[in-house]
Amino acid sequence: MYKLCTHICDRFMHSLPQLLELIHSFSGKSTFPPHPRELYEPCDYILTLGGKRLRPALLLMGYELFRDDVEQALPAAWAVELFHNFTLMHDDIMDAAPLRRGQPTVHTRWSTTTGILSGDVMLIYAYRFLAKIGEPEIVLNLIQTFNRVATEVCEGQQLDLNFETRADVSIPEYIRMIELKTAVLLGGALQMGAICAGASQADAEHLYHFGRLAGIAFQIQDDLLDTYGDPAKFGKQVGGDILQNKKTLLVLKTLEVAPEAERLRLAQWMKTGIENSDEKVAAVRAIFDRNGIPNLIATEQQRFQNEAFNHIGAVNLPEERKAVLRKTVEELLKREY
Amino acid sequence: MYKLCTHICDRFMHSLPQLLELIHSFSGKSTFPPHPRELYEPCDYILTLGGKRLRPALLLMGYELFRDDVEQALPAAWAVELFHNFTLMHDDIMDAAPLRRGQPTVHTRWSTTTGILSGDVMLIYAYRFLAKIGEPEIVLNLIQTFNRVATEVCEGQQLDLNFETRADVSIPEYIRMIELKTAVLLGGALQMGAICAGASQADAEHLYHFGRLAGIAFQIQDDLLDTYGDPAKFGKQVGGDILQNKKTLLVLKTLEVAPEAERLRLAQWMKTGIENSDEKVAAVRAIFDRNGIPNLIATEQQRFQNEAFNHIGAVNLPEERKAVLRKTVEELLKREY
Numbered sequence: 001m002y003k004l005c006t007h008i009c010d011r012f013m014h015s016l017p018q019l020l021e022l023i024h025s026f027s028g029k030s031t032f033p034p035h036p037r038e039l040y041e042p043c044d045y046i047l048t049l050g051g052k053r054l055r056p057a058l059l060l061m062g063y064e065l066f067r068d069d070v071e072q073a074l075p076a077a078w079a080v081e082l083f084h085n086f087t088l089m090h091d092d093i094m095d096a097a098p099l100r101r102g103q104p105t106v107h108t109r110w111s112t113t114t115g116i117l118s119g120d121v122m123l124i125y126a127y128r129f130l131a132k133i134g135e136p137e138i139v140l141n142l143i144q145t146f147n148r149v150a151t152e153v154c155e156g157q158q159l160d161l162n163f164e165t166r167a168d169v170s171i172p173e174y175i176r177m178i179e180l181k182t183a184v185l186l187g188g189a190l191q192m193g194a195i196c197a198g199a200s201q202a203d204a205e206h207l208y209h210f211g212r213l214a215g216i217a218f219q220i221q222d223d224l225l226d227t228y229g230d231p232a233k234f235g236k237q238v239g240g241d242i243l244q245n246k247k248t249l250l251v252l253k254t255l256e257v258a259p260e261a262e263r264l265r266l267a268q269w270m271k272t273g274i275e276n277s278d279e280k281v282a283a284v285r286a287i288f289d290r291n292g293i294p295n296l297i298a299t300e301q302q303r304f305q306n307e308a309f310n311h312i313g314a315v316n317l318p319e320e321r322k323a324v325l326r327k328t329v330e331e332l333l334k335r336e337y
Numbered sequence: 338m339y340k341l342c343t344h345i346c347d348r349f350m351h352s353l354p355q356l357l358e359l360i361h362s363f364s365g366k367s368t369f370p371p372h373p374r375e376l377y378e379p380c381d382y383i384l385t386l387g388g389k390r391l392r393p394a395l396l397l398m399g400y401e402l403f404r405d406d407v408e409q410a411l412p413a414a415w416a417v418e419l420f421h422n423f424t425l426m427h428d429d430i431m432d433a434a435p436l437r438r439g440q441p442t443v444h445t446r447w448s449t450t451t452g453i454l455s456g457d458v459m460l461i462y463a464y465r466f467l468a469k470i471g472e473p474e475i476v477l478n479l480i481q482t483f484n485r486v487a488t489e490v491c492e493g494q495q496l497d498l499n500f501e502t503r504a505d506v507s508i509p510e511y512i513r514m515i516e517l518k519t520a521v522l523l524g525g526a527l528q529m530g531a532i533c534a535g536a537s538q539a540d541a542e543h544l545y546h547f548g549r550l551a552g553i554a555f556q557i558q559d560d561l562l563d564t565y566g567d568p569a570k571f572g573k574q575v576g577g578d579i580l581q582n583k584k585t586l587l588v589l590k591t592l593e594v595a596p597e598a599e600r601l602r603l604a605q606w607m608k609t610g611i612e613n614s615d616e617k618v619a620a621v622r623a624i625f626d627r628n629g630i631p632n633l634i635a636t637e638q639q640r641f642q643n644e645a646f647n648h649i650g651a652v653n654l655p656e657e658r659k660a661v662l663r664k665t666v667e668e669l670l671k672r673e674y
Contacts (some may be wrong), residue, residue: 038493090457094450113431113498116453120427120460127464128484136473143480147465154458158376159448329427 003269013321014070014329019060023053023081031125033084042106042118046085049101054332055189056081059114060194062207062327072133072235075141079129082122083146087118087153094161113226118231123150133196141195149150169254183215190325197300206311215330220301223248225335227285228294233335239281245270249300250293254276257293259280272289305333340405345602350658351407353665356397358388367464368419379443380462383422386438391669392526393418397546398662402654409470410533413479416466417526419459420483426456430496460487470533478532486525493517500584505591510588512553520552527662530619543648550645555628555640560585562672564622565631570672576618582607585629586637588643595628642670 014022032040043329063073070254091097092105094113101104107115133139163169192206196330203229204313223236226241227250241248254266266287274280288294308329312322351359353372365383367376393414400410426560428434429442430452436442444549446454467483470476496514500506530547562571563578578585589604603624611617625631649659 012421019538036492036495036499038499039492090453093453111450116427116430116492117491117498121459121488122482123457123460124487124491127480131481131484138656139480140468140476143464147461147468150461153371154454154461155376157454158373161454164371164377176466177668183472205614288668 012066012068013324014060015324016057016069019064020053022060022071023056023077025184026078027081028164031078038110038114038251039118039121042089042114043085045109045123046089046100046106047081049103050100053081054247055084055185056209057328058189058325059193059196061292061328063197064193065207065315065325066197066199066203066320067192071197072124073193075129075132076192078297079126080144080185080192083150083153084128084185086119086126087157089115089122091157094157094241106156107313112199117158119289127129127132132295138196142192142212145188145192145195147182152180152184155208156184158181169247171249171256174247174249175220179212179216183212186215186218187213200316203315203317206314210308210311211330213304213311214333217301217308217333220249220272220297220304220331221300221335223250224241224294224301225282226298227281229335239277239285242284243277249297250288251295253296254288254291257296258287262287262291338372339364349405350401350661351397352661353394356394356401356407357390359397359408359411360393360414363408363415363416368415369475375451376388376448376455376458379447379451380422380459382446383426383437383443384418386440388422388438389416390418392421392522394665395523395526395548396530396533399527399528400534400666402544402652402662403531403534405538411529412466413471413529413533414526416483417522417529417619419463419466420487420490421522422464423459424494426452426541428494431494433514475535482525482529484530486521489517489521491592493519494520506584506589508586508593510558511584511586511589516549516553519556523552523555524548524550537653540654541562543651547645547648547652547666550641550648551670553643553672554638554641557634557641558670558672559585560587561631561634561638563624564618566672576622577615579618579621580611580614586634587625590626590630590633591625594630594633595624599624599628615641641658652669 032043032045034040052116059077060073060082062072064070081091087324088195089106092100093107093112098108099104105115107117110118126146127143130142131139132141156177156179159173160181163174163177187208187210190211191204194204223241225238226236227239228293231238237243241250251266251270255263258266266284269284269287272280311328311330312326315322341453344376360566365574367383368525369380371377394415396417397407397410401407425437426443429437430444430449434442435445443455447455463483467479470479493514493516496510497518500511500514501633524545524547527548528541531541531544560578561577562583563573564576568575578587588607592600595603605622606617606621606624609617646663649663649666652659
């Protein structure tokens, strides 16, 4: 099934859809035992709600840069997906979110108790899948990387919670929050793939920074798209962040660069209810526009993106070997606004 | 500080208080970073509420059976204590418990969100401390054992939650629940100590079963003491289980062996409020007494205890080497009722 050959440039590389298919068929083999049903059913449930499986795909791509037997890395890839779903299950409780991907969240469908305990066991199962990699040196290296990233994801969630009640969040603090909460896991997935494949520490770290910086660029773009996205293409309601008075990067940038009158105007709108939501979105967007905020944010986003691609460039492999990974991340960052 | 010598029988063994002192001074070196304070302060808080530190002490005893440099095992011992405190933090939310060791629980003092997220990061820190053991083969073995035990503890908590709403819990099901929820971690701590010391798999497994079976015996005794303990010696209110209508082993045994009239009488009392708590405790205790329940339970407890000590006997070491561990567990099981 897998073409192996000695000449590196000819090696078979899986496309993203092929990797997603491998992940899909691996995840089909039951992850959890049937009993106690009340504990494991919610774990299966959240996994069947879908999601892009981006993190395990990145792990496999990180692996396939260096080795051809990508199926060897599937348990580690699945561990990262289990971890991600554990964070979703617990974050949904903390955010009191009723829906995830249009379906009831675990704590809504069952209970907070279920959401806590099933989330806990999913985190433990992430470590069980990591241990399946088998080779002790690699497992230790994987677990150390995973521990660091998992800790940072919790810290990012805490910063996000703190920011809800703070009026003085700076742009570097905001960037650090999205880095910890989201970006390090993308970088960590690539790094763990490289570790599984026995890559050099330098290459593994370049991949980590590539994923981390691209992750930050992606999150910044998300803030832009929420206000400036094409309603036909953007998955969520355009203007949602404005209506929820979220302190996005657009808001923080305005508070940083706009004259006082504009800052006061924005602050006023952020205290206003949403009797007329179209009016509010238009008015806030006009403040951003008048102060050149979208361009400033897009420049910031481009800076992270450029830095990210410098790191993939520095990975010590022929460029054609990096084509699938490069293309996948480029596509992700090519969403229009 | 540590006396090392080649003649096994002369080797220096730490007493329980000495081991507790080692754990205390290790835990004094800060486990968590200072930031984000909102995340880590509750972790420090629950650890300062005290507790017997029984699990890390067992791990060190398991280690010291085989090796003298017990301080090498301190990170693994601390990992087990962190895991235990993670379960307490999350269980307190699930049980809506306002107090732990006389102090406000984390979710009461802060919030449910804090209890969830700080608990999560404590679990991750348990794995961080396991990874500090360093030797890859041993870390892999430790993590596999820890993963199994941690999964079982979650399963035990789920069974306990299920039992609250079930009227048909059998005695084997109840024993299985206390085994998973409490006993496997005691056994797991001993086994992990043996693994750290590079003991044979057979010895490590005998120690696991010793701890597991002694843990079951201890929990059975806890049920007995709650109703029959000496009020001067028992830490909690004697009769507390009766007043809370808990389905303890005493209740389950009565429902198994007593004639129908007695079973109905017990069921009636378990539906009764506690206008007169002394009367209720006395009446339920009289049902237990008339049906010889305390003796039946004590026999069951003794059976597990005997089985436990068979396993410590089977560990391939001179008896004097096992003296501290034996004595510690004997003392634990010598509480009077």
